[in-house]
Amino acid sequence: MTSSSSAEPTRRDFLYVATGAVGAVGAAAVAWPLISQMNPDASTIAAGAPIEVDLTPIAEGQDIKVFWRGKPIYIMNRTKKQVDEARAVPLSSLPDPQTDQARTKEGHDQWLVVIGICTHLGCIPIAHEGSYDGFFCPCHGSQYDSSGRIRQGPAPLNLAVPPYAFVSDTKIKIG
Amino acid sequence: MSGPSNYNPQNPVLKWVEQRLPIGGLIHSSFVAYPTPRNLNYWWTFGAILSMMLGVQIITGIILAMHYTPHVDLAFKSVELIVRDVNYGWLLRYLHSNGASMFFIAVYIHMLRGLYYGSYKAPREVLWILGVIIYLLMMATGFMGYVLPWGQMSFWGATVITNLFGAIPYVGDSIVTLLWGGYSVGNPTLNRFFSLHYLLPFVIAGVVVLHVWALHVVGQNNPAGVEPKTEKDTVPFTPYATVKDAFGMTVFMLFFAWFIFYIPNYLGDPDNYIPANPAVTPAHIVPEWYYLPFYAILRSIPNKLAGVIAMFSAIIVLAFLPWLDSAKTRSSKYRPMAKQFFWIFVAVCLGLGYLGAQPPEGIYVIAGRVLTVAYFAYFLIVLPLLSRIEKARPLPNSIAEDVLRKTGSTKTPMVSTLIALAVGASLMLGGMNNAKAEEGHGPTPPSLKWSFAGPLGKFDQGQLQRGLKVYKEVCSSCHSLNYVAFRNLADPGGPGYSTAQAAALASEYKIKDGPNDAGDMFERNGRPADYFPAPFPNEQAARASNGGAAPPDLSLIAKARGYERGFPQFIFDAFMQFQEKGPNYIDALMQGYEENPPAGFQLPQGSYYNKYFPGHAIKMPKPLSDGQVTYDDGSPATVQQYAKDVAAFLMWAAEPHLEARKRTGLQVMIFLLVLSGLLYFTKKKVWSDAH
Numbered sequence: 001m002t003s004s005s006s007a008e009p010t011r012r013d014f015l016y017v018a019t020g021a022v023g024a025v026g027a028a029a030v031a032w033p034l035i036s037q038m039n040p041d042a043s044t045i046a047a048g049a050p051i052e053v054d055l056t057p058i059a060e061g062q063d064i065k066v067f068w069r070g071k072p073i074y075i076m077n078r079t080k081k082q083v084d085e086a087r088a089v090p091l092s093s094l095p096d097p098q099t100d101q102a103r104t105k106e107g108h109d110q111w112l113v114v115i116g117i118c119t120h121l122g123c124i125p126i127a128h129e130g131s132y133d134g135f136f137c138p139c140h141g142s143q144y145d146s147s148g149r150i151r152q153g154p155a156p157l158n159l160a161v162p163p164y165a166f167v168s169d170t171k172i173k174i175g
Numbered sequence: 176m177s178g179p180s181n182y183n184p185q186n187p188v189l190k191w192v193e194q195r196l197p198i199g200g201l202i203h204s205s206f207v208a209y210p211t212p213r214n215l216n217y218w219w220t221f222g223a224i225l226s227m228m229l230g231v232q233i234i235t236g237i238i239l240a241m242h243y244t245p246h247v248d249l250a251f252k253s254v255e256l257i258v259r260d261v262n263y264g265w266l267l268r269y270l271h272s273n274g275a276s277m278f279f280i281a282v283y284i285h286m287l288r289g290l291y292y293g294s295y296k297a298p299r300e301v302l303w304i305l306g307v308i309i310y311l312l313m314m315a316t317g318f319m320g321y322v323l324p325w326g327q328m329s330f331w332g333a334t335v336i337t338n339l340f341g342a343i344p345y346v347g348d349s350i351v352t353l354l355w356g357g358y359s360v361g362n363p364t365l366n367r368f369f370s371l372h373y374l375l376p377f378v379i380a381g382v383v384v385l386h387v388w389a390l391h392v393v394g395q396n397n398p399a400g401v402e403p404k405t406e407k408d409t410v411p412f413t414p415y416a417t418v419k420d421a422f423g424m425t426v427f428m429l430f431f432a433w434f435i436f437y438i439p440n441y442l443g444d445p446d447n448y449i450p451a452n453p454a455v456t457p458a459h460i461v462p463e464w465y466y467l468p469f470y471a472i473l474r475s476i477p478n479k480l481a482g483v484i485a486m487f488s489a490i491i492v493l494a495f496l497p498w499l500d501s502a503k504t505r506s507s508k509y510r511p512m513a514k515q516f517f518w519i520f521v522a523v524c525l526g527l528g529y530l531g532a533q534p535p536e537g538i539y540v541i542a543g544r545v546l547t548v549a550y551f552a553y554f555l556i557v558l559p560l561l562s563r564i565e566k567a568r569p570l571p572n573s574i575a576e577d578v579l580r581k582t583g584s585t586k587t588p589m590v591s592t593l594i595a596l597a598v599g600a601s602l603m604l605g606g607m608n609n610a611k612a613e614e615g616h617g618p619t620p621p622s623l624k625w626s627f628a629g630p631l632g633k634f635d636q637g638q639l640q641r642g643l644k645v646y647k648e649v650c651s652s653c654h655s656l657n658y659v660a661f662r663n664l665a666d667p668g669g670p671g672y673s674t675a676q677a678a679a680l681a682s683e684y685k686i687k688d689g690p691n692d693a694g695d696m697f698e699r700n701g702r703p704a705d706y707f708p709a710p711f712p713n714e715q716a717a718r719a720s721n722g723g724a725a726p727p728d729l730s731l732i733a734k735a736r737g738y739e740r741g742f743p744q745f746i747f748d749a750f751m752q753f754q755e756k757g758p759n760y761i762d763a764l765m766q767g768y769e770e771n772p773p774a775g776f777q778l779p780q781g782s783y784y785n786k787y788f789p790g791h792a793i794k795m796p797k798p799l800s801d802g803q804v805t806y807d808d809g810s811p812a813t814v815q816q817y818a819k820d821v822a823a824f825l826m827w828a829a830e831p832h833l834e835a836r837k838r839t840g841l842q843v844m845i846f847l848l849v850l851s852g853l854l855y856f857t858k859k860k861v862w863s864d865a866h
Contacts, residue, residue, distance in 0.1 A: 012860055015856055015857055016857060019853040019854055019857045023421075025846075026846060033266055034238060036262040037261050037264065037267060039262055041264070042260040042662070043256060043660070043704070046662050047704050
């Protein structure tokens with residue numbers, strides 16, 4: 001717009017730049033709500049509040065699947081054998097090294113609580129399948145051990161442990 | 176679009192693209208080099224304003240569709256959840272709902288400008304007809320959009336408008352059934368309206384492209400109505416028209432923002448905050464204001480088919496305008512008689528709009544018929560006749576001459592015209608308001624002082640907490656509050672409870688949940704995410720327990736009730752941001768009970784007399800009495816205090832983001848004032864060498 005050939009900024013230039021800048025600020029401010037509306041709304045956030053799960057119905061060697069924030073959570077009451085296997089593995093042989101102790105709560109060794117979503121591309125692994133007494137993902141063949149750690153296949157990471165705590169010996173609170 | 180472009184990019188990449196797809200040249204010739212008459216006034220900025228409004232409606236519409244559910248059981252609720260829960264949902268919804276009105280305001284100004292300056296005359300006939308098509312598409316889109324929230328006006332508007340097609344001989348009923356996809360307006364109707372409401376704006380955008388194309392072939396008309404002859408008559412589109420349009424758009428946005436942030440429900444009907452009910456027709460079915468003139472024409476004709484034909488003809492006749500008016504002179508500036516008739520025509524349109532909102536009885540019907548005749552006479556008699564007998568004043572030789580002849584007073588007519596139009600239009604709206612409270616003729620609820628009124632309004636937290644107490648201890652035994660969750664009590668701009676307090680309050684309630692693993696429903700303590708439980712399991716139970724009248728849900732009651740304010744008060748209301756009819760009404764209703772109805776009033780069995788209730792016979796017994804609720808903060812335990820507190824609480828329940836809305840509004844207003852100021856001076860600088 002400016003046709004002034006002089007190198008010095010004129011009052012006219014300043015006006016144009018100021019107008020353009022204010023207009024640009026306005027455009028950016030308008031973009032914000034248009035994008036922000038795509039984030040989870042207040043009811044979705046409220047529905048993602050912590051849930052409590054009663055563990056008494058789960059017998060040794062059994063597992064249940066509960067949903068929290070739309071994600072399946074495996075709660076597995078592991079056998080002594082499964083726990084021992086998980087603790088005997090040398091960390092150096094793991095693609096994503098993590099001890100079983102770090103993945104469970106102290107004093108509740110038999111309980112494994114993991115988000116049942118394969119870290120490869122989001123399928124749900126099947127419990128009690130695969131070569132490691134843990135989980136097997138049918139989509140692309142990832143295998144997890146009895147601690148939910150990746151042992152074989154394309155998945156890069158262990159099954160995630162959700163935030164949870166024991167409210168009592170037979171009850172946990174997820175979230 | 177207007178001849179070969181001199182666009183010649185230096186950048187090698189642009190050059191490469193340009194040789195294969197000359198889009199840069201197209202844009203350059205259409206929006207940069209395009210010659211625009213140098214004498215255009217601000218009425219010509221409405222083309223750009225309309226493009227902006229189409230963009231606003233499409234963008235906000237696409238976003239709303241991300242959250243909206245087109246199902247009869249869920250549509251109303253999903254709209255409410257958008258407003259309450261989605262980030263900036265209230266803003267997006269008010270942008271879209273008020274945007275429709277703004278779109279029509281702009282299009283009516285745009286059309287009247289074309290009419291006044293003869294923009295439909297050769298060689299611009301196709302340009303004009305494309306405009307009429309856009310207008311028709313806008314009406315269809317606006318109508319279907321109004322149906323989507325599935326409130327009472329949505330439902331009954333859909334019923335009335337689709338029934339228009341029933342007037343067609345022989346096939347009418349089949350067509351109506353086809354439109355409905357059922358035996359009445361229902362879920363299939365809502366679904367297809369949603370689909371078409373999404374489609375039509377893109378059709379409009381397509382026709383707009385043709386409209387602009389046609390415009391760029393024949394060139395813009397101008398206030399003098401003489402074609403540009405030399406270079407001196409035009410200026411390049413950029414920067415001249417661009418900056419002027421930008422200024423016009425910003426000023427229009429200021430006007431728009433006033434509605435969005437301060438009076439978002441001013442143009443809407445309170446009845447549309449009541450969910451659709453196929454069993455009850457609202458007392459007065461009034462279409463949105465932009466259809467009122469045509470609605471008046473429809474009702475003026477005492478025959479169904481003839482009325483429908485007249486209504487559609489009133490729009491179709493516009494397409495024939497280029498041939499009905501064959502005068503050589505374009506601009507009414509130089510047509511002394513056409514100018515006067517133009518203003519009479521504007522008055523006729525406003526009058527029809529006013530009548531469209533009145534009840535169809537007595538003098539209103541007769542006036543409607545007179546104005547209907549006048550409307551058609553303008554097109555079919557006055558314009559053809561004038562083109563033969565009128566003697567036009569001499570035209571300027573060129574646009575340049577027209578510019579030089581101008582005095583400094585050119586802007587005053589625009590301002591005074593705008594004011595005249597605004598007054599006229601508000602008269603029409605006044606008619607709408609008048610129509611509403613025609614029934615009942617009760618006294619008007621007194622206007623109270625509310626802390627949340629005005630541009631800086633805020634809720635009084637103590638008052639909201641007291642109002643909540645009144646609701647919990649009194650109202651909630653019969654009335655639900657379906658859209659308010661316990662977590663909302665801790666939201667900013669609300670009663671100001673902490674998250675822990677809200678959770679504690681929630682746990683006092685028993686919530687039905689389930690099924691559990693055994694397949695049984697069970698009760699548990701409430702959580703913050705739960706909603707206030709309803710006192711009755713369903714509407715039938717509510718009806719059965721309350722003498723046949725189901726107590727309405729109170730979540731939206733403060734926006735679903737209104738009353739007449741009368742002329743000219745309601746015009747001041749728009750400027751004073753009066754939006755407190757609902758709380759005033761609730762407060763008055765709570766205190767409006769009288770033991771003995773006035774002599775001669777027949778109180779039906781099981782009803783109570785309330786002077787503010789429409790019809791006066793209310794099924795709800797007097798709900799409040801002094802000392803009924805104990806306040807902890809020392810406020811007087813009187814009915815007067817209870818009524819005011821609960822009314823304020825219900826206003827918050829209906830409009831939980833009111834504080835955020837007004838706060839954002841102030842920021843937006845200040846920003847737009849700064850921007851329009853800057854643009855005004857930029858425009859002056861840019862144009863300084865053109866005048």
